[in-house]
Amino acid sequence: MLELRSLPATCATRRSESACTGCGARAFSVCGALEPADLARLDALAHKAAFAPGEALMREGETADAMFNITSGSVRVYKLLPDGRRQITGFLFAGDFLGLVSGARYGFSAEAIEPTTACRFRKTEYQALVRDCPALERALFERATHELAAAQNQLLLLGRKTAQERIASFLLDLPAHDPMRETPAGHVRLPMTRTEIADYLGLTIETVSRALTKLKTTGVIRLLSLNELRIEQPERLRALTEGDA
Amino acid sequence: MLELRSLPATCATRRSESACTGCGARAFSVCGALEPADLARLDALAHKAAFAPGEALMREGETADAMFNITSGSVRVYKLLPDGRRQITGFLFAGDFLGLVSGARYGFSAEAIEPTTACRFRKTEYQALVRDCPALERALFERATHELAAAQNQLLLLGRKTAQERIASFLLDLPAHDPMRETPAGHVRLPMTRTEIADYLGLTIETVSRALTKLKTTGVIRLLSLNELRIEQPERLRALTEGDA
DNA sequence: CGAGCAGTTGATTTTTATCAAGTAGCGTGG
DNA sequence: CCACGCTACTTGATAAAAATCAACTGCTCG
Numbered sequence: 001m002l003e004l005r006s007l008p009a010t011c012a013t014r015r016s017e018s019a020c021t022g023c024g025a026r027a028f029s030v031c032g033a034l035e036p037a038d039l040a041r042l043d044a045l046a047h048k049a050a051f052a053p054g055e056a057l058m059r060e061g062e063t064a065d066a067m068f069n070i071t072s073g074s075v076r077v078y079k080l081l082p083d084g085r086r087q088i089t090g091f092l093f094a095g096d097f098l099g100l101v102s103g104a105r106y107g108f109s110a111e112a113i114e115p116t117t118a119c120r121f122r123k124t125e126y127q128a129l130v131r132d133c134p135a136l137e138r139a140l141f142e143r144a145t146h147e148l149a150a151a152q153n154q155l156l157l158l159g160r161k162t163a164q165e166r167i168a169s170f171l172l173d174l175p176a177h178d179p180m181r182e183t184p185a186g187h188v189r190l191p192m193t194r195t196e197i198a199d200y201l202g203l204t205i206e207t208v209s210r211a212l213t214k215l216k217t218t219g220v221i222r223l224l225s226l227n228e229l230r231i232e233q234p235e236r237l238r239a240l241t242e243g244d245a
Numbered sequence: 246m247l248e249l250r251s252l253p254a255t256c257a258t259r260r261s262e263s264a265c266t267g268c269g270a271r272a273f274s275v276c277g278a279l280e281p282a283d284l285a286r287l288d289a290l291a292h293k294a295a296f297a298p299g300e301a302l303m304r305e306g307e308t309a310d311a312m313f314n315i316t317s318g319s320v321r322v323y324k325l326l327p328d329g330r331r332q333i334t335g336f337l338f339a340g341d342f343l344g345l346v347s348g349a350r351y352g353f354s355a356e357a358i359e360p361t362t363a364c365r366f367r368k369t370e371y372q373a374l375v376r377d378c379p380a381l382e383r384a385l386f387e388r389a390t391h392e393l394a395a396a397q398n399q400l401l402l403l404g405r406k407t408a409q410e411r412i413a414s415f416l417l418d419l420p421a422h423d424p425m426r427e428t429p430a431g432h433v434r435l436p437m438t439r440t441e442i443a444d445y446l447g448l449t450i451e452t453v454s455r456a457l458t459k460l461k462t463t464g465v466i467r468l469l470s471l472n473e474l475r476i477e478q479p480e481r482l483r484a485l486t487e488g489d490a
Numbered sequence: 491c492g493a494g495c496a497g498t499t500g501a502t503t504t505t506t507a508t509c510a511a512g513t514a515g516c517g518t519g520g
Numbered sequence: 521c522c523a524c525g526c527t528a529c530t531t532g533a534t535a536a537a538a539a540t541c542a543a544c545t546g547c548t549c550g
Contacts, residue, residue: 079401083488087401102390108397134379141382144389145347151396152353156324156332158403159447163538194497202404204539209498226497226547243328408506439529449507454530471515471529 038133045126046119051112058099060109065123067099073116074178074191078199079108088200089154091192093178097143099123114191158202161243166201167211168240171221171231186231215240283378290371291364296357303344305354310368312344318361319423319436323444324353333445334399336437338423342388344368359436403447406488411446412456413485416466416476431476460485 034042046069051057057068057075075092089108092098098110098118130137157166171188183189190197198205215221220237222230231237279287291314296302302313302320320337334353337343343355343363375382402411416433428434435442443450460466465482467475476482 079397081401081405081487085405085488087404089397089400100390102387102394107394134382137379137382137386141386141389142347144386144393145345147393148389148396149347149352151393151400152324152334155334155396155399155403156326158400159332159444160326160330199404205497206499206540207538210538213498242326243330450529451508451531452506455506458530 034133034135034139038129038136041129041133042136045121045129047121049118049120051116051118053112053114055112057110057112057118058106058108060106062106064099064101064104064106067097067121067123067126068110069119069121070094070096070098071117071119074113075110075116076113076192076196077108077110086199087202088196090150091174091177091196091200094180096177097140100140100144113196163201163203163207163211164214165241165243166203167197167208167215168237170197170201171215171229172234172237172241186234188229188231190227190229279378279380279384283374283381286374286378287381290366290374292366294363294365296361296363298357298359300357302355302357302363303351303353305351307351309344309346309349309351312342312366312368312371313355314364314366315339315341315343316362316364319358320355320361321358321437321441321445322353322355331444332447333441335395336419336422336441336445339425341422342385345385345389358441408446408448408452408456409459410486410488411448412442412453412460413482415442415446416460416474417479417482417486431479433474433476435472435474 049068051073058064058066060079070092072094075096075098076088077090077092077098078086078088080086091113092110099106101107130140157169161169174190175183175188178189181189192200194205194208197203198208201208203211212221212223215237216223220231220233220240222232224230294313296318303309303311305324315337317339320341320343321333322335322337322343323331323333325331336358337355344351346352375385402414406414419435420428420433423434426434437445439450439453442448443453446453448456457466457468460482461468463481465476465478465485467477469475
């Protein structure tokens with residue numbers, strides 16, 4: 001399992017890279033580190049794919065034979081318990097990488113939230129390329145390390161933060177996950193439902209709703225629509241992130 | 246941040262490797278993938294270090310200039326909130342690797358639980374070696390991917406499992422983390438305190454205690470001492486892991 | 491226009507945290 | 521060797537946070 005997300009440092013690069021290719025392989029953010037020749041080989045391996053909302057890119061337990069580079073839209077990655085409880089482990093956006101696993105099978109499922117496009121790579125072909133392109137491997141490794149740091153932050157959130165703190169953290173972190181989308185500062189787009197937010201934050205839909213309502217009533221945020229809001233008081237939201245009630 | 250843990254597949258290798266060196270670099274589980282020449286270079290870079298219980302190997306926010314290979318003992322890795330709430334993100338044991346971070350600073354703290362020995366590597370020297378030793382880099386990457394999968398399991402645990410389920414999962418998973426220690430099947434050593442277990446599972450010490458007591462009263466486990474127990478009914482414990490009350 | 495979701499809000503229950511005593515093990519010093 | 525005191529742990533009573541149950545609202549799309 002591996003979801004590689006955007007590095008703030010490379011956002012500018014990524015935007016320009018992604019603009020100059022039809023296939024979308026270049027939207028993958030490690031491309032800045034690649035020689036043109038390697039980039040061309042990567043492009044040659046990419047197969048375009050489109051997914052409707054709810055459609056699965058992969059399912060937990062399936063043979064892990066494909067990897068994806070998300071080129072537009074958004075994806076939920078999750079694990080299930082036998083009784084149906086779901087933990088969403090991450091949301092992926094354009095530029096994110098999905099599907100590297102250490103074992104033979106996927107350890108998670110991934111589904112499109114919105115209409116989503118992606119480049120699919122056959123695992124074997126991709127591995128061959130990685131094997132003789134150290135720059136690519138190094139970049140992937142760097143992203144994996146970033147992912148681990150993000151995962152640790154999420155462990156802190158799930159293990160030790162209150163509902164209000166989780167929501168505040170979520171609203172502040174979400175825009176950073178989707179840096180290829182140009183949005184005015186303080187503007188947050190929520191492509192996912194309340195249920196998905198709840199399953200990401202380890203809460204119920206009602207608790208998410210109440211926490212958002214409270215942020216709205218106290219003037220910290222303003223709801224522009226169900227799926228769009230503005231952070232009116234970023235510093236207060238940041239304070240709420242770590243318990244300064 | 247990166248904690249590389251043991252791969253079941255390589256346990257046998259690791260035990261023999263670790264037995265044949267004084268420095269302990271070879272206890273690091275990727276060694277199986279290395280040429281003798283590279284292994285010697287790795288050994289040459291290692292500095293032995295010993296840590297008393299409670300002593301810090303690294304602190305969140307410090308410049309990340311060292312990396313460690315744990316050779317004996319155990320370590321807690323954690324993050325703190327400003328008000329002191331702690332989330333332990335992992336326990337490390339002999340063979341585990343610690344300290345690879347993507348940024349310039351550590352994103353977590355690490356302290357010895359028991360008397361612990363480790364090999365310290367200067368980050369710059371280590372990186373130079375990794376750079377011209379693709380086998381080492383590949384092995385590290387593989388381990389990072391494993392760590393990400395483990396982190397996703399922990400997200401599921403913290404976000405969606407009950408206290409009882411968390412304890413059951415913990416007791417079943419713990420022995421696998423310390424595979425270099427030969428223990429009879431069903432025997433679990435708890436080098437950490439109840440407080441540390443609580444901070445790892447997102448619970449309080451009282452809840453941990455009650456959950457263990459319940460497992461004891463129902464005959465699923467037997468407490469041999471405070472820090473040692475026997476799993477009497479592994480299949481019932483496994484069922485408790487995912488909600489089959 | 492109406493059906494059906496998705497979301498909000500309110501009442502109540504449940505789980506877990508918090509507060510408050512105990513108890514057990516262990517090292518120290520008498 | 522035992523008493524002491526410390527710390528870690530357990531157990532019990534109560535409180536708080538979040539889940540659950542239950543309407544209800546409002547939006548979207550046939």
